[in-house]
Amino acid sequence: MKLNPYLYFNGDCKAAFTFYEKCLNGTNLVLMTHAGTPAEATTAPEWLDKIIHARLTVGDVLLMGSDAPTEHFKTPQGFSVTLGFDDPAEAERVYNALLEKGVATMPLAETFWAKKFGMLIDQFGTPWMINCENRPA
Template identity: 55%
Template sequence: MQVSPYLHFNGNCEAAFKFYEKVLGAKIVMMLTHEGAPADMPTPPEWKKKIMHARISIDGEIIMGSDAPPAHFHKPQGFSVSLSVADPAEAERKFKALCEGGSVHMPFGKTFFSKGFGMGADQFGIPWMVNCPLEGQ
């Protein structure tokens, strides 16, 4: 069994996944727009280029996402996407890149449980936690 987060975006899923490709080294595995849907599936013209389903791989881990129709979009809350990065300098770099244009909720720094940890949200409103675990954790 595999458990993968599925993120809903406010019309900017493609931009978000391209951003994750750049700052996290993710690979976009697939990106299906509503344009690729069957002809009998009603889709407003302004929605044709929006993402129906997308998948990225980050070091073999999968995150999926799509653009939520405007009436169904809710600001993300009650979760964070968590990254575990072995090297503290690389963890901090990823954290800072993710939070650029977004917000920092807990600055990246050493804690009693990690070599480095930080919490924030990216420019798309997705909450992230970046952790560099202590040895043996």
């Protein structure tokens, strides 16, 4: 079994996934719009270029998402997408990259359980936790 996050966006899924591809060194980015799919016939013209499904490979995990129609979109809450790192320098790089135009909710720092841990909400409203755990010797 694999557990893969699926994120909803308020019309900016394409920008978000392009940003995540850069920040997370993602690969195999797929951005599928409503245009050209069976949903096209029932989709409003202004929504045809919005993302019906996005997929990005990050390590051995898929990050997926789509644009939610405005009347169905809700601001993300009650969860964080957590990224685990072995290298504190890479944890810091990704934290700072995701923080661009975002808000730090807990600055990246050493904790009693981690070499580096921090929390942020990115410019698209997605909450993230960055964790580089201490490993027992």
